[in-house]
Amino acid sequence: MIIESFSKVLRDLRMKRHLSQEKLAELCDLDRTYISMLERGLRQPTITTLFQICSALDVAPSEFVRQMEELI
């Protein structure tokens, strides 16, 4: 599932960067609880949100999506 793979890659990359959900939320100007929902697969982002998050994670959106593809 696409939403599932997104949530896994998100959590994985955030962890690798040793960021809390709170810190990441602050970096990409989103709500802490929204990040939580994304990681639990309860929301799926629009592409704008995807790009925003990738910028905060310092990863190219295309690379993020490439990692998603590996999980599908």
Place this chain on the structure above:
Amino acid sequence: MIIESFSKVLRDLRMKRHLSQEKLAELCDLDRTYISMLERGLRQPTITTLFQICSALDVAPSEFVRQMEELI
């Protein structure tokens, strides 16, 4: 702008595949008018929709996004 780059890549790839908006809509099980809105930058897709469209266009989502990055 992210939405703008999405719409450009979408139209570009659809044209290269010689698909009408109607045909593409049918292939990815979306509405004809919605494809039109996406190409005019009036809507932005969720990631699920992005993957759906990429599947119909026979392009990897990561490649689609890579082409978006070139325009930003």
Place this chain on the structure above:
DNA sequence: ATGTGACTTATAGTCCGTG
């Protein structure tokens, strides 16, 4: 530091049409 439920507003996405 995070999960969760409930909530409101905005927008994703459909379906009817027109020129």
Place this chain on the structure above:
DNA sequence: ACACGGACTATAAGTCACA
């Protein structure tokens, strides 16, 4: 084939209190 509109339903955006 496509732009464009109105009206609709489903779901994302964004926030809050509490565990």
